[in-house]
Amino acid sequence: xxxxxxxxxxxxxxxxxxxxxxxxxxxxxxxxxxxxxxxxxxxxxxxxxxxxxxxxxxxxxxxxxxxxxxxxxxxxxxxxxxxxxxxxxxxxxxxxxxxxxxxxxxxxxxxxxxxxxxxxxxxxxxxxxxxxxxxxxxxxxxxxxxxxxxxxxxxxxxxxxxxxxxxxxxxxxxxxxxxxxxxxxxxxxxxxxxxxxxxxxxxxxxxxxxxxxxxxxxxxxxx
Amino acid sequence: xxxxxxxxxxxxxxxxxxxxxxxxxxxxxxxxxxxxxxxxxxxxxxxxxxxxxxxxxxxxxxxxxxxxxxxxxxxxxxxxxxxxxxxxxxxxxxxxxxxxxxxxxxxxxxxxxxxxxxxxxxxxxxxxxxxxxxxxxxxxxxxxxxxxxxxxxxxxxxxxxxxxxxxxxxxxxxxxxxxxxxxxxxxxxxxxxxxxxxxxxxxxxxxxxxxxxxxxxxxxxxx
DNA sequence: GGACTGTATCAACACTGTGTCGAGAAGTTC
DNA sequence: GAACTTCTCGACACAGTGTTGATACAGTCC
Numbered sequence: 144x145x146x147x148x149x150x151x152x153x154x155x156x157x158x159x160x161x162x163x164x165x166x167x168x169x170x171x172x173x174x175x176x177x178x179x180x181x182x183x184x185x186x187x188x189x190x191x192x193x194x195x196x197x198x199x200x201x202x203x204x205x206x207x208x209x210x211x212x213x214x215x216x217x218x219x220x221x222x223x224x225x226x227x228x229x230x231x232x233x234x235x236x237x238x239x240x241x242x243x244x245x246x247x248x249x250x251x252x253x254x255x256x257x258x259x260x261x262x263x264x265x266x267x268x269x270x271x272x273x274x275x276x277x278x279x280x281x282x283x284x285x286x287x288x289x290x291x292x293x294x295x296x297x298x299x300x301x302x303x304x305x306x307x308x309x310x311x312x313x314x315x316x317x318x319x320x321x322x323x324x325x326x327x328x329x330x331x332x333x334x335x336x337x338x339x340x341x342x343x344x345x346x347x348x349x350x351x352x353x354x355x356x357x358x359x360x361x362x363x364x365x366x
Numbered sequence: 367x368x369x370x371x372x373x374x375x376x377x378x379x380x381x382x383x384x385x386x387x388x389x390x391x392x393x394x395x396x397x398x399x400x401x402x403x404x405x406x407x408x409x410x411x412x413x414x415x416x417x418x419x420x421x422x423x424x425x426x427x428x429x430x431x432x433x434x435x436x437x438x439x440x441x442x443x444x445x446x447x448x449x450x451x452x453x454x455x456x457x458x459x460x461x462x463x464x465x466x467x468x469x470x471x472x473x474x475x476x477x478x479x480x481x482x483x484x485x486x487x488x489x490x491x492x493x494x495x496x497x498x499x500x501x502x503x504x505x506x507x508x509x510x511x512x513x514x515x516x517x518x519x520x521x522x523x524x525x526x527x528x529x530x531x532x533x534x535x536x537x538x539x540x541x542x543x544x545x546x547x548x549x550x551x552x553x554x555x556x557x558x559x560x561x562x563x564x565x566x567x568x569x570x571x572x573x574x575x576x577x578x579x580x581x582x583x584x585x586x587x588x589x
Numbered sequence: 590g591g592a593c594t595g596t597a598t599c600a601a602c603a604c605t606g607t608g609t610c611g612a613g614a615a616g617t618t619c
Numbered sequence: 620g621a622a623c624t625t626c627t628c629g630a631c632a633c634a635g636t637g638t639t640g641a642t643a644c645a646g647t648c649c
Contacts, residue, residue: 173626191501194606205628210608270500277497278414287562294563311586318573321563325556326549333548339510340517340544350541354581361586363534396597417635428599433637 161218161225174212176202181219185267190220190274217279224272224282228289231261238296239303247364251352259331259348266335273332290328294320301359311361323358327351384441384448397435399425404442408490413443413497440502447495447505451512454484461519462526470587474575481516482554482571489558496555513551517543524582534584546581550574 180201184193195216199209213219236257242250262269275282297320304310313319330351333341342350356364403424407416418439422432436442459480465473485492498505520543527533536542553574556564565573579587 189500195608196606204626206607207609207629208627211626215608274500277412277493283561291563313580313586314569314573314576318565318569319577321565322549322553322573322577325552326545329548329552330545338506340514342541342544346537346541350537350545353537354542354545354577357536357580357584358577361580363536363584418637419635427597429636430600430638431598434597438637 161214161222173202173204173208176204177209177212177219178223182223182265182268185220185223185271186265187267190216190271217275217282220268220271220275221279221281221285223268224275224285227261227265227268227272228285231258232292234260239300242300242304246366247356247360248352248366251355252348255327255348255352262331263335269332270336290324293324297324304359310359313361319358323355326354384437384445396425396427396431399427400432400435400442401446405446405488405491408443408446408494409488410490413439413494440498440505443491443494443498444502444504444508446491447498447508450484450488450491450495451508454481455515457483462523465523465527469589470579470583471575471589474578475571478550478571478575485554486558492555492558513547516547520547527582533582536584542581546578549577 177198180198181193184197184201193216195209196206198216198219199206202209213222234257236254238250238254241254244250245253272282272286276286294317298317301310301316301319305312305316330342330347332338334344334347400421403421404416407420407424416439418432419429421439421442422429425432436445457480459477461473461477464477467473468476495505495509499509517540521540524533524539524542528535528539553565553570555561557567557570564570
């Protein structure tokens with residue numbers, strides 16, 4: 144939970160044109176205030192019902208001043224999502240390692256449990272990211288990259304298990320991986336937001352894991 | 367494919383306040399023109415980039431006149447989606463019957479192939495529906511109902527296969543069904559819109575079906 | 590043929606929200 | 620204390636939504 148001083152990261156290095164217009168002086172507080180306001184409001188109501196004015200007011204500044212710190216509402220949300228994604232990646236368990244150490248079921252559970260922990264704590268942000276994807280190319284690209292990372296991991300797992308004879312042949316590993324990762328994305332999202340129909344919070348992982356195991360190993364995996 | 371005179375359906379019965387403000391005279395053409403314009407534009411660009419004015423102009427009327435026919439842009443899209451969903455449901459194969467007649471793999475394939483045919487022909491409309499869900503409760507409810515229908519079908523299949531000993535026990539059938547249906551929704555959507563990563567159009571069903579079979583039957587189903 | 594009624598149409602308006610411009614205040618540096 | 624950079628906001632221009640009120644244009648009905 145505590146921040147690990149892991150990799151290169153000068154307090155905040157906005158990738159592109161996001162965040163502030165460069166500089167690095169005092170108004171850091173304002174920038175933080177905007178981000179905090181956004182996070183708070185997003186847990187209250189959907190992105191579409193939050194205006195730039197709300198963010199500005201919440202941060203104690205005027206609307207034009209908001210634009211000094213961020214080029215748009217989307218940019219604020221993207222910054223938040225960047226961080227959430229980084230959080231999720233941070234404590235990441237090597238899935239292959241976990242499998243080897245604890246066996247398929249427990250290993251998978253550990254990896255996924257860990258992965259979704261970050262998202263579970265900020266449903267509003269997750270929803271905002273999802274809401275953004277249709278209209279915002281940058282959001283789409285970011286999520287694509289995240290998915291691609293997971294797919295690559297899972298592909299490796301499937302190929303490894305097949306190569307050592309633990310899993311039977313079948314459709315190309317990458318294709319299976321894509322489908323399974325997509326299932327997880329959709330199911331977790333539905334559960335997180337309480338869609339109807341969706342699985343209960345404490346059941347999702349059990350069910351998803353059971354499907355993964357059967358899909359990957361081609362049999363009912365006992366314990 | 368051809369329209370079956372199946373259930374109760376007076377030409378078009380707008381459920382709630384959607385569509386025209388009642389009446390049933392001539393301006394039917396205008397209403398149709400609006401719907402056609404919307405369908406056309408949706409295949410060109412996303413919903414967010416289509417204004418009420420675009421729809422009005424496309425139908426050869428002024429913006430205020432548009433509001434005589436529909437209460438909002440969303441209402442137009444919802445009407446279109448209603449019809450698409452009805453189309454998809456129309457030629458619907460009884461999945462249980464298909465399984466019994468052609469066996470698990472071929473039966474599943476026939477059912478799903480048939481189900482997704484309608485969607486595949488109008489990706490723009492599908493995307494619009496998806497874009498609408500975050501902001502529009504009615505769209506959410508409509509899609510919930512559709513999903514619920516599929517889940518119920520699949521639950522019945524799984525329970526039947528278990529009861530006759532063809533499928534092993536496992537997580538509650540409904541929970542499996544929800545996850546599998548969610549996987550299909552997500553995967554088909556990603557493929558339809560060419561997301562990255564996603565499966566190729568001609569591979570998606572093969573892979574999904576393989577996962578379904580392994581998940582339901584707990585083994586690699588031969589043929 | 591004139592009064593009555595419901596359908597259909599649109600110019601003009603009121604409103605909400607976005608993003609920009611330009612004039613300055615406030616702080617730092619030499 | 621002049622010059623520079625950072626920061627702030629009132630006032631504007633714009634795009635889009637949804638509403639109002641006047642008006643035309645049928646058809647009846649008597």
